[in-house]
Amino acid sequence: MPLYLSGDPEADRLISEDPLALLIAMVLDQQVPLEWAFAAPLELSRRLGKKLDVKAIAAMPEEELVATFVAKPALHRYPAAMARRVHEMCRLIVTEYDGNSAKLWASAKSGTELLRRVKALPGFGEQKAKIFVALLGKQLGVTPDGWIDSSKPFSEPGSHRSIADIDSAEALIAVREHKR
DSSP: OOOOOSSSSHHHHHHHHHHHHHHHHHHSSSSSOOHHHHHHHHHHHHTSSSSOOOHHHHHHHHHHHHHHHHHHSSSSSSHHHHHHHHHHHHHHHHHHTTTTTTTTHHTOOOHHHHHHHHTTSSSSHHOOOHHHHHHHHHHHOOOOOOOHHHTTTSSTOOOOOOGGGOOSHHHHHHHHHOOO
16 A cells, blocks of 8 residues: 655655655655655655665765655655754665665564664654554554554554654545644
């Protein structure tokens, strides 16, 4: 099932199919509308002129990635800082997961391990990490033992607490109402 987070079918397809795109969107999902954050990986791939590649991004000079993020229109409200986080995250994925973004969750043996791995990523605090684990479980079928407990309260069915519950325009409205 494709994710429904950016409002753009092409961007949603990318974050649904490309684990790196999804991780980049999650890094960017702060202090900007979620649609902006989740559409940004598609725009980043366009600016780079190719499919997102974790090894290529990790190998780029950091300031080159910063320039790509800063170019108008900027990819985030704080484009330089977010570019540095994305660069750091890509370097970590290359080092820790052999450049395989999905390995971050695919090889986790438990929800506790998955949460620990996600929290180790730049820009992922406790809450964002739990939301991401809940999103993986609820919408992408990544359900290692204990994922529900590790991502509470965001794993609660139909809670509409976070992006983990957004699968339609109506769910987006419900999540925004819950946050008010």
